[in-house]
Amino acid sequence: MTPSETNEGLLEQVLKETAEQAAFLFLDGEGSAANSDVELVHATITLSPAGASEQLVLRMTEVMAREIAANMLGSDKDDPEVVSSANSAVGELLNIIAGAFAVARFGKGTHCDIGIPVVAAGRGPEGKGVTLWSDGSPIELLRAS
């Protein structure tokens, strides 16, 4: 089985592609341990394919969330509109990731309900997944356990 056929491979693929297309953020697998002092934000979303249910979690620093909002809106990171949109940007990025992941994992022909993303401060749920990096800052995409 190739990496792209495993769940972690799919998570990595959709995270990389979606971050690039939706937020102009280029991610790779190179990075060091995250600084435990930084403020984190996470979003969760539920996928329900054919009666089953699973939850995806997207976690990053607040600084990264602000960068994603800035990229989505084409504005500066210090723009008040960007600052107020940071959490919403994390939720929207996870929403787009969930749509791509559902098709990659279950196929276009399978009905899969995609929930509403919920964003909150902190680490959020734990699970198995991938960590990618942008300029030394980690972004994690997990399947909640």
Added chain:
Amino acid sequence: MSVRVLVVDDSPVMRKMLKRTIELSKLAASEILEAENGVKALELLEVQWVDLVLTDLHMPQMTGEELLRHMSQHDLLKDVPVIVVTSDQADDARSRVGALGCSAFLKKPFRPEQLSELAEKVLGRMPEVRRDAV
């Protein structure tokens, strides 16, 4: 010809993105209204005429699909062009909204020019898109 556009999405950042894309397009939008779900959208549509609706599908209180169903049953709203902008890429989502009269379907993430070209087309410059884009 200036147009009035209604953007319906529960994500504030997506509403801002759609609004900016429309503002920067050739559509010459005279006004861009916003609603956070289908209920709020219908409240606006009851009192304001719009030329184009851009709507997400998955929203709390009333989904984009339910909004389309309400609009399709309303004499004054059934012919208003609607572009569904969604992360849901499944075939059944496309076919359901197509059956409800959706003019076009745009997958997130999208490039700004994709949205502006599609909006121009469904506003009548290329009527065949209304049949083929869904």
